[in-house]
Amino acid sequence: MSIPAFLVTESVNALSQAALLFFLGVGLTLIFGIMRIVNFAHGTFYMLGAFIGYSAARLGGFWFALAVAPIAVGIAGMLFELGLLRRLYRRDESAFLMVTFGMALVLTDLIRLGWGPEALQVEPPGAFSGVVMLMGEPFPTYRLFLAVSGGVVALVIWQFLERTRFGLLIRATSQNAEMVHALGVDVNLVRSAVFGIGCGLAGVGGVLAAPLVTASIGMAATMIIDAFVIVIIGGMGSFPGSLLGAVLVAFVQVFGEYYLPDLALAFMYLVMLLVLVVRPGGLLGREA
Amino acid sequence: MRNLYALAVAGILLALAPLALPTYGMTLLTEALILGLLAMSLDLMVGYTRLISFGHAAAYGFGAYACGWLLLHTSLPMLAAIPIAAAMAGLIAIGVGWVCTQASGVSFSMLTLAFAQLLYAVAYKWTSVTGGSDGLAGIPRRPGPFGLHLFATRDGFYYLVLAVLLAAFLFCRALVSSPFGAVLRGVRENEAKTRALGYNTRLYKIAVVAVSYGFGALAGALYAPFAGFANTELLFWLLSGQVLIMVIVGGTGTLVGPILGAGFFLVVQHQLSNYTEAWALFFGLIFIAFVILAPEGIWGFIRTRFRRAAPETEYRRGVAGAR
Numbered sequence: 001m002s003i004p005a006f007l008v009t010e011s012v013n014a015l016s017q018a019a020l021l022f023f024l025g026v027g028l029t030l031i032f033g034i035m036r037i038v039n040f041a042h043g044t045f046y047m048l049g050a051f052i053g054y055s056a057a058r059l060g061g062f063w064f065a066l067a068v069a070p071i072a073v074g075i076a077g078m079l080f081e082l083g084l085l086r087r088l089y090r091r092d093e094s095a096f097l098m099v100t101f102g103m104a105l106v107l108t109d110l111i112r113l114g115w116g117p118e119a120l121q122v123e124p125p126g127a128f129s130g131v132v133m134l135m136g137e138p139f140p141t142y143r144l145f146l147a148v149s150g151g152v153v154a155l156v157i158w159q160f161l162e163r164t165r166f167g168l169l170i171r172a173t174s175q176n177a178e179m180v181h182a183l184g185v186d187v188n189l190v191r192s193a194v195f196g197i198g199c200g201l202a203g204v205g206g207v208l209a210a211p212l213v214t215a216s217i218g219m220a221a222t223m224i225i226d227a228f229v230i231v232i233i234g235g236m237g238s239f240p241g242s243l244l245g246a247v248l249v250a251f252v253q254v255f256g257e258y259y260l261p262d263l264a265l266a267f268m269y270l271v272m273l274l275v276l277v278v279r280p281g282g283l284l285g286r287e288a
Numbered sequence: 289m290r291n292l293y294a295l296a297v298a299g300i301l302l303a304l305a306p307l308a309l310p311t312y313g314m315t316l317l318t319e320a321l322i323l324g325l326l327a328m329s330l331d332l333m334v335g336y337t338r339l340i341s342f343g344h345a346a347a348y349g350f351g352a353y354a355c356g357w358l359l360l361h362t363s364l365p366m367l368a369a370i371p372i373a374a375a376m377a378g379l380i381a382i383g384v385g386w387v388c389t390q391a392s393g394v395s396f397s398m399l400t401l402a403f404a405q406l407l408y409a410v411a412y413k414w415t416s417v418t419g420g421s422d423g424l425a426g427i428p429r430r431p432g433p434f435g436l437h438l439f440a441t442r443d444g445f446y447y448l449v450l451a452v453l454l455a456a457f458l459f460c461r462a463l464v465s466s467p468f469g470a471v472l473r474g475v476r477e478n479e480a481k482t483r484a485l486g487y488n489t490r491l492y493k494i495a496v497v498a499v500s501y502g503f504g505a506l507a508g509a510l511y512a513p514f515a516g517f518a519n520t521e522l523l524f525w526l527l528s529g530q531v532l533i534m535v536i537v538g539g540t541g542t543l544v545g546p547i548l549g550a551g552f553f554l555v556v557q558h559q560l561s562n563y564t565e566a567w568a569l570f571f572g573l574i575f576i577a578f579v580i581l582a583p584e585g586i587w588g589f590i591r592t593r594f595r596r597a598a599p600e601t602e603y604r605r606g607v608a609g610a611r
Contacts (some may be wrong), residue, residue, distance in 0.1 A: 038394065040529075084576065091583065093340070094536045098579045101533060105572030113566060225405075225525055232398045266409035269402040273387070276399050280391035 005135035010254055012134065016143040018250035019150020020212075023205025024227035025234070025242040026157060027198030033174035033237030034194045037085070037093065040100035043224030044107040045199040049073045049206025050215035051111050054120045062125040062211075070203035077199025081192050104220070112217055119216035146208060153204070154243050161239060170194055174237055229268055233275050235285025244283055302450055306443040318446045320554045322510050324547035325453050327534040328460060329503030334532065335541030336464050337496050338476040339389075342397040343404030344531050346384075347501040349523030350377050350407060351508025356424040356518040357417065365432030366439065366513050370452075373509040378502030385497030389490055392479075401525060408523040423519030427512050449510055453547070456503055460543055463499070472496055476541075537578055539585025548586045 001009075028042050049069050056065035080103060088095045123129070124142045131138040161167035172180045173190050181187045206215075213219060230249045234241025249268050256267040263270075275283060305317055326348050333339040354373035358364050364372070388399040411418040418424065429440045439448040463469055474482035475489050483489050512518045521527065530553065538549020556574065560567035582589040 087580065091579075094540065095579045095583065098533060098536055098575050101529060102572040102575030102579075105568040105575070107572075109566045109569035109572070113569075221526070225401075228398065228401075232395065236394055262413050263409070265412060266406050269405045269409070272398065273402045273406075276391055276395050276402070277387060280395045282395070 001137060002135075005137050008135045009137050009139050010258065011251070012139065012147055013143060014250040014254040015147035015150065015247070017254060018246040019146045019153075020205055020209050020223075021226055021230050021250055022150050022154060022243055022246035023201050023208070024223055025230045025246050026154075026239065027201040028227055029231045029234070029237055029239060029242040030170070030194055031198045032231070033239075034170065034177075035085075035089075035191055037096040037100070038228075039195075039198070040097065040224070041080070041103040041107060042100075042199070042202055042227065043220035044104045044111075045073050045077055046202040046206040046209070046223055047215070047217070047220040048076065048107060048111060049203030050122075050210040050219060051115045051120070051206075052203070053207035053210050054115070054122050054215045057122055062123065065122075066204070066207050069207045070200040073203025073206070074196040074200025077202075078192050078196035080199075081195040085195070086188065086192075108217065108220065115215075117217060119214040120210075121214050122210035124211035142211060146212070149208065150246075153201075157201075157239065166193070226268070229272050232282055233272055235282030237286070238282065238284040241282055241284035299450075299454060303447070306446060311442070314442060314446060316554065316558060318449055318514060319511075320551040321446075321449045321453050321547075322507050322514060323531075323534065323550035323554055325449075325456055325510070326504050326507035327531055327538065327546035327550040328453075328457065328543055329500045329507065330531055331535050331540060331543055331546040332460060332464070332472075332496055332500040332503070334535050335543075335546075336469065336476060337472045337493060339493060339497065340397045340532070341400040341497075341500070341528070342525070342532065343400030343402070343528050344501075344504055345523050345525065345527040346400070346404035346407050347377055347381070347504030348508035348511070348527065348531075349404075349411065349518070349520075350380070351505030351510075352512040352518035352522050353411060353418060353424065353508075354505070355509035356427040356512040359427050359430055359513060360424060364430070365436075366428075366430050367433065367436070369430075370506065370509040370513075374502050374506035377505030377508075378498050381498040381501030382494060384501065385494035388497065389493045401528065404523060404525060404528055408520055408525075411520050411523055419519075421520065423517055424512070425517045427516050427518065429513040445514060449514070452506065452510060456506065457543060457547070460503070464543070468492070468495075533575065537575070537585055539587035539589075542585070542587045545585050545587030552586060 024042060024046055028039060031037065031039050031042075052072050053065040053069040056068045060068075084099055084103070085096065088099065128141045128145045130141050132141050132144060133139070134144070161171060169180065169185060169190050173185075173187055173194075177187050180190075206219075209219070209223075226249065230245030231242055232245070233248060234243070234245030248271065252267050252271055253264065257264045260267070279285070302317075302321075306314060309317060326344070329347070330341060330344045333341050351373045354376055355369050358369040358372060359366060362369075384400075384403050388396055388403070391399055411423075412421060414420075429445065431437045431440050438444045464472065471482060471487050471489070471492050474485070474487070475492060479489055508518075508522065511522070531550075534549040534553045535546040536549070537552060538547065539545025557567065557571060560570055564570065578585070584592070
């Protein structure tokens with residue numbers, strides 16, 4: 001394989017990985033920005049998306065699953081916020097740590113009881129199941145589709161945050177919730193909605209990841225820490241930061257795996273360490 | 289005085305445990321005490337200094353690997369290998385603490401996680417020293433010095449763990465009630481103010497990280513000869529999360545609470561997994577119930593039950609409310 005072709009295919013590969021990380025990271029960072037909580041159950045909502053996606057795909061195909069599963073996951077997340085987290089806003093972060101950690105355990109077991117312990121194969125949609133030629137090399141179409149959809153979703157979220165009234169409310173609440181409240185906005189509603197949207201985005205990630213890695217019980221644990229790392233690298237609460245972190249980590253993972261496979265496991269953490277030592281608030285974070 | 293009585297009663301009850309418990313129970317209790325030591329060491333950071341470490345598995349795993357390596361590749365007796373491993377961890381932790389305390393809050397937690405995961409990656413790849421994914425196996429409880437055989441047996445080892453835990457507890461209790469501990473609490477409540485009073489809070493934070501990691505490694509160093517093996521799971525982030533949960537379940541900033549929390553965690557996990565396949569489901573529900581029903585943890589719950597004044601607890605609640 002020629003060097004340019006190698007670079008291009010591996011870069012697209014990295015971008016498809018970045019897309020999956022981004023779907024998780026963006027929800028985590030939005031939720032942190034608004035509520036100042038670290039959602040340990042986020043990976044489990046991603047996994048829930050994959051399993052609901054599996055069932056929905058058997059009913060009505062992949063595109064039906066992609067439409068239905070994120071909404072279902074978003075509703076589940078919102079119920080979690082309404083039923084439990086809302087009672088805890090006056091408490092310190094250890095309460096959220098326990099509740100979201102507990103929720104991750106509960107939800108994981110519920111998924112195992114509901115769908116069984118085996119990994120479930122989800123077929124990619126027909127149009128994206130083959131390979132395309134990229135710089136004269138065959139490349140899985142589905143990965144290309146993932147990379148593009150990551151870009152599209154990032155663009156949509158960005159426009160949503162910048163151009164809509166609700167996006168404005170989200171940005172305002174993350175800057176000064178009390179002021180927003182004083183101006184007559186129901187901040188609790190914003191919180192529930194953001195939590196639901198964040199979980200729904202994790203659900204999108206789950207549905208999209210399923211054809212690649214199958215829907216399995218282990219998928220949450222492997223993704224959640226990576227998602228934390230990208231959010232921290234980018235800066236907690238920063239939307240562009242989560243995008244930057246996802247791309248950076250994905251490239252480090254993909255190229256690190258190729259050039260220095262022995263260090264691949266450690267690379268991501270070395271990057272995080274470097275970033276945090278230089279900028280304790282993350283690359284695009286506000287607080288130092 | 290009441291505290292001392294309670295401690296003496298607890299010590300005597302634990303010392304008599306081998307007479308009453310079956311083999312399985314003794315193994316579980318020994319492991320609970322080891323994890324109790326680990327959780328207590330983390331409480332120095334989390335409960336007294338509000339440094340939320342999310343990488344305490346690094347201390348535990350390092351201690352286990354270091355002690356295991358010394359027992360496998362040198363002729364040192366177990367009683368020497370254990371403190372050497374702990375001291376090594378404490379020394380290295382000075383550097384770790386120096387880096388991690390550059391940041392605060394969530395960034396601090398993530399830096400500690402980064403170190404733990406780096407160590408995990410090293411243990412996974414450095415096969416010639418760590419055994420890679422197999423880990424170190426067949427770690428002996430080498431007797432000595434002077435042919436001292438006492439601690440090699442099951443009950444003897446239990447007494448060793450109990451003695452270490454008691455000594456560590458008394459040390460930590462003295463530490464947190466000393467002027468040094470007062471500065472740590474000052475950092476917890478208001479670091480800027482403590483700095484303004486003339487304390488170099490960074491040095492205090494580095495010191496508490498070193499002590500905490502040292503005791504965490506002591507727990508790991510006990511675990512290696514207890515279990516006879518050390519593997520990468522001891523370094524994985526999941527363990528860091530679990531230890532943090534033990535501390536919170538038990539009650540942060542109490543030293544006793546985290547020990548109870550570790551015992552509770554381990555016993556409930558074992559019992560539930562005996563009865564039901566879906567033990568994690570009930571386990572998770574128990575955590576959630578704890579947060580809502582017993583916000584101050586097991587120890588806080590016990591203390592309020594016995595109507596013991598807990599001024600520190602009220603003070604802390606005030607701080608959390610003002611956030």
